[in-house]
Amino acid sequence: MWNYGKTTLLLLAGALTLAGCGQSGGGNADGAPPSASASDADQPAASPSSSPSAEPTQAPVEITFYYPVNVGGPLTKVIDGMAADFTSKHPDIKVKPVYTGNYGDNTVKIQAGIQAKQPPDVAVMMSTELYSMLDTDAIVPLDDFIAKDADFDMADFYPAFLEDTQTEGKTYSVPFQRSTILLYYNKEMFKAAGLDPEKPPQTWDELVAYAKKLNRDGHNGLEIPGNDDSYWMFQMFARQAASDPKTNIMSADGKKAMFDTPENVAALQFWIDLSRKYKAMPEGIIDWAAVPTDFIAGKTAMMVHTSGNLTNVKNNAKFDFGVAFPPANKQFGSPTGGGNLYIFKDASPEKQAAAWTFVQYMTAPEQAALFSSSSGYVGVRKSAYDTDAMKTYTAGFPQALVARDQLDYAFRELSTHNHGKVSSALTNQIQAALSGQTDAATALKQAQQEAEQALAPFNK
Numbered sequence: 221m222w223n224y225g226k227t228t229l230l231l232l233a234g235a236l237t238l239a240g241c242g243q244s245g246g247g248n249a250d251g252a253p254p255s256a257s258a259s260d261a262d263q264p265a266a267s268p269s270s271s272p273s274a275e276p277t278q279a280p281v282e283i284t285f286y287y288p289v290n291v292g293g294p295l296t297k298v299i300d301g302m303a304a305d306f307t308s309k310h311p312d313i314k315v316k317p318v319y320t321g322n323y324g325d326n327t328v329k330i331q332a333g334i335q336a337k338q339p340p341d342v343a344v345m346m347s348t349e350l351y352s353m354l355d356t357d358a359i360v361p362l363d364d365f366i367a368k369d370a371d372f373d374m375a376d377f378y379p380a381f382l383e384d385t386q387t388e389g390k391t392y393s394v395p396f397q398r399s400t401i402l403l404y405y406n407k408e409m410f411k412a413a414g415l416d417p418e419k420p421p422q423t424w425d426e427l428v429a430y431a432k433k434l435n436r437d438g439h440n441g442l443e444i445p446g447n448d449d450s451y452w453m454f455q456m457f458a459r460q461a462a463s464d465p466k467t468n469i470m471s472a473d474g475k476k477a478m479f480d481t482p483e484n485v486a487a488l489q490f491w492i493d494l495s496r497k498y499k500a501m502p503e504g505i506i507d508w509a510a511v512p513t514d515f516i517a518g519k520t521a522m523m524v525h526t527s528g529n530l531t532n533v534k535n536n537a538k539f540d541f542g543v544a545f546p547p548a549n550k551q552f553g554s555p556t557g558g559g560n561l562y563i564f565k566d567a568s569p570e571k572q573a574a575a576w577t578f579v580q581y582m583t584a585p586e587q588a589a590l591f592s593s594s595s596g597y598v599g600v601r602k603s604a605y606d607t608d609a610m611k612t613y614t615a616g617f618p619q620a621l622v623a624r625d626q627l628d629y630a631f632r633e634l635s636t637h638n639h640g641k642v643s644s645a646l647t648n649q650i651q652a653a654l655s656g657q658t659d660a661a662t663a664l665k666q667a668q669q670e671a672e673q674a675l676a677p678f679n680k
Contacts, residue, residue, distance in 0.1 A: 278312070280311060280312050280313055280314045281312065281313050281314070281570055281571060281574040282313075282314045282315075282316060283313065283314070283315055283316065283341040283342060283567070283571050283574050283575050283578065284316045284318060284340045284341050284342075285303060285315050285316065285317045285318065285340060285341070285342050285343065285578065286318050286320050286326060286329065286330060286340040286342075286343035286344070286345075287299055287317065287318070287319060287320065287326070287343065287344040287397075287559075288319075288320050288321060288322055288323045288325065288326035288344060288345075288559065289319065289321075289322070290322045290323050290526075290528065290558075295594070295595055296319050298590075298591065298594045298595065299317060299319075299591075300317050300319075302582060302587060302590070302591070303315045303317040303578075306578060306581045306582070309581075310577060310581075313574045313577060313578065315578055318340070323345075323346050323559070324448075326343070326344075326345060326346075327345065327346065327349060330343055330345060331356075334356055334358045334564075334566075337566055338566075339358060339564040339566055339567075340564060341563070341564060341567040341571045341572070341574070341575045342561060342562065342563050342564070342567075342575035342578055342579065343561070343562055343564070344396055344397055344559040344560070344561055344562075345393075345559055345560065345562050346558075346559050346633075347384040347385070347393070347395075347398075347556070347557075347558065347559060347560045347632070347633060347635065348384070348633050348634060348635040348639055348643070349562075349635075349639065350384060350385075350387060350392055350393065350474070350635055351387070351474040351635060351636055351637040351638075351639060352637070352638070352639045352640065353392070353562065354387070354392070355637055355638070357565060358564060358565055358566075359392055359393075359562045359563065359564055359565060360392075360563050360564070360565050360572060361390040361391060361392055362391050362392065362393070362394065362563065362576070362579075363390055363391055365573075365576045366391065369576075369580065371580075372580060374391070376585075376601045376602050376603050377394075377395050377583075377600055377601055377602075378395075378598075378600065378601075378602065378624075378627050379627075380556050380627045380630035380631065380632075381395035381398050381556060381598075381600055381627075382395065383556070383631065383632035384556070384560070384632040384633065384635055385560055387473070387474070388473075392562065393560035393561055393562045394560055394561045394579050394583050395560050395561075395583070395600040396558075396559060396560055396561045396582060396583055396591075396600060397528070397558045397559040397560075397591070397595075397597050398556055398557070398558040398559070398560075398597055398598050398600050399526045399527045399528040399556065399557040399558045399596075399597050399598060399623065400526075400527050400554040400555075400556055400557065400598065400623045400626045400627065400630050401452070401453070401456050401524060401525070401526060401527070401546055401554040401555070401557070402524070402525065402526070402527045402530070402543045402544070402545070402546065402554075402622060402623055402626075403420060403421070403522060403523075403524055403543065403544045403545065403546045403547065404515055404522065404523050404524075404525060404529075404533060404541060404542075404543050405420050405521065405522045405541060405542050405543075405544070406515070406518065406520075406521045406522070406539055406540075406541055407539070407540040407541060407542055408539045408540060409434055409439070409518075409521040409539075410434070410521070412437070413433045413434050413436065413521075414433070415430060415433060415434070417540075417542065418542070420522075420542060420544040421522075421544075421547045422544075422547055422548065423547050423548055423549070424460070424490060424547055424548070424549045426547060427442070427494075427500070427547040428494070428498045428500050430442075430522070431494070431498070431500035431501060431521075431522060432498060432499065432500050434521035434522065435499065435500060435501075435521075439518060439519050439520055439521060440501055440502055440514070440519065440520040440521065441500050441501060441520070441521050441522065442494065442500050442501040442520065442521070442522045442523070442524075443501055443502065443506050443510075443511045443514055443515070443520045443522070443523045443524075444491070444494070444501065444506060444511070444523070444524045445506050445507060445508040445510075445511045445524075445525065446504075446505040446506050446650070446651060446654045447505050447506075447507055447508055447651065448507075448508040449643065449647060450505075450647050450650045450651060450654075451469075451634050451643055451646045451647050451650065452555055452557060452633060452634070453491070453524065454469075454484075454487065454488060454491070454646070454650050455468075455469060455555040455633065455634060456524075456546055456553060456554050456555060457487035457488065457490060457491055458483065458484045458487040458488075459551070459553030459554070459555070459629075459631060460487070460546070460547075460548055460549045460550065460551060460552065460553045461483045461484070461486050461487040461490070461549050461550060462483050462550060462551070462553075463483070463550055465551055466631075467483070468631055468632070469484065469634060469646075470634055470635065470636050470642075474635055474636040474637050474639075474678075475636070475637060475675055475678045475679055476636075476675065476679070477636065477642060477646075477667075477668060477671035477672065477675065478668075479646055479664045479667045479668040479671060480661070480664040480665045480667070480668040484664055485660050485661045485664055486660075488650065488653060488660040488663065488664060489660040490549075491654070492653055492654060492660060495654075496656070501520075503656075504654065504655050504656075505651050505654050505655055511523050511525055512525055512529045512532060512533060515533065515537070516532075516533060516536045516537050518538075518539065524546055526557055526558075527543075527596055527597065527598060527622075527623035528557075528558065528595060528596050528597045529596055530543065530595075530596025530619065530620065530623070531593075531594060531595050531596040532596065533596075534596070534617065534619075541619075542619065543619045543622045543623075544622060545622070545626050545629065551629070552626070552629040553629050553630075553631065554626055554629060554630050554631075555630065555631055555632065555633045555634070556627075556630050556631065556632060556633055557633055558597060561579045561582065561583065563575045563576060563579065583600060583601065585601055585603040585604045585606070585607055586604075586607055586609070588600050588601045588604035589604040589605075589607045589609045589610040589613075590609065592604060592610070592620070593609065593610065593613040593620070596620070596623075598623045598624050598627070599624065605624070634646070636671075636675060637675060637678045638674040638675060638677075638678070641670070641671075641674035642670075642671045642674050642675065645666075645667045645670035645671050645674065646667045646671065648667075649663035649664065649666050649667040649670075650663065650667075
């Protein structure tokens with residue numbers, strides 16, 4: 221079993237020494253917060269000179285930063301600490317971090333701010349919100365900032381994460397809190413069921429066989445969440461069932477949906493069959509938050525969930541566990557997930573410039589390494605894995621490299637114009653099929669019709 225506590229303490233002790241200890245309300249703070257010394261910004265200001273020619277000290281530019289947390293663990297403390305450390309290094313900029321709840325809560329609060337002409341200056345928001353933000357003219361392109369910044373290399377970010385930052389030749393966000401979907405498995409339960417704990421299932425057939433063997437002793441063999449944006453899990457199955465390695469369920473310009481193809485119907489049917497036909501997991505819609513809780517508690521032997529829960533599992537599971545790519549059918553595949561950093565149009569030019577400096581800091585290799593090791597999210601830059609901190613972390617916890625390695629098979633999450641209506645159309649029909657209210661083909665046909673109606677204004 222990994223000595224997780226020792227590894228994490230060695231990694232974070234140095235990296236977080238300067239971090240502030242701000243904490244916003246909410247979140248699941250079930251781990252120790254980053255240790256911190258007072259930041260420079262918290263020290264008393266020097267007394268002004270008595271000379272008549274002395275200039276008054278200029279007040280720092282204050283920017284508001286919204287961010288969500290959608291996984292277990294003390295990430296509010298980590299992000300607040302990073303923001304405090306930034307302010308200590310940039311005393312001319314004061315960052316006010318605001319924890320906004322989960323991704324859905326975060327989007328609602330940002331949209332309300334946009335309507336009231338009081339959005340945040342910078343925010344972590346779902347990568348899928350790109351077209352919705354453009355439709356409301358809420359965000360600014362970042363190309364001018366990038367062009368003027370010789371030290372900021374977009375090519376250092378993983379290509380799979382850049383897919384949803386750009387459209388029509390412009391870049392509107394920078395990857396920050398990013399993930400893929402992983403298969404987590406309990407090695408001790410594998411041994412008890414006569415399975416090799418170092419050989420997780422590689423194919424759909426093996427997933428079924430393993431889950432049926434592991435469905436014993438009062439625990440489930442497998443759990444896959446079906447609520448909260450179930451289209452994300454469906455995208456995974458759809459890519460795995462597709463013959464073309466570049467197949468996706470929407471067009472690159474966000475104006476068309478391709479939900480009801482024969483391969484997509486087969487993908488949804490397999491998800492339904494896992495419970496109803498093969499009895500490999502519980503029937504119905506399994507709750508997103510309950511899945512990692514059940515896995516950590518030993519109530520399920522395997523789960524399919526976001527890599528963003530990796531540190532939560534590492535810190536709380538009392539057993540040896542492994543992670544792997546979700547099993548393939550015709551190919552491996554996982555949509556990327558999570559949030560990017562956006563800068564908002566209603567902010568003044570001065571605040572936009574300050575927000576860009578903050579974006580640079582939060583996505584620098586050292587910060588990407590710190591955030592990845594603190595959360596389980598993937599380090600968004602290649603150079604993050606060259607830092608001493610990340611090398612130490614991954615040497616002691618190689619499971620952290622699996623999500624990064626899966627980026628070779630990763631692709632952009634569902635993102636379209638009128639994203640709320642399009643994604644809800646698909647999610648609602650998937651849930652109807654999982655709960656036995658309709659069949660796979662009918663569900664996707666209905667979702668296609670609703671999506672086409674929602675996208676009609678953008679295809680004139």
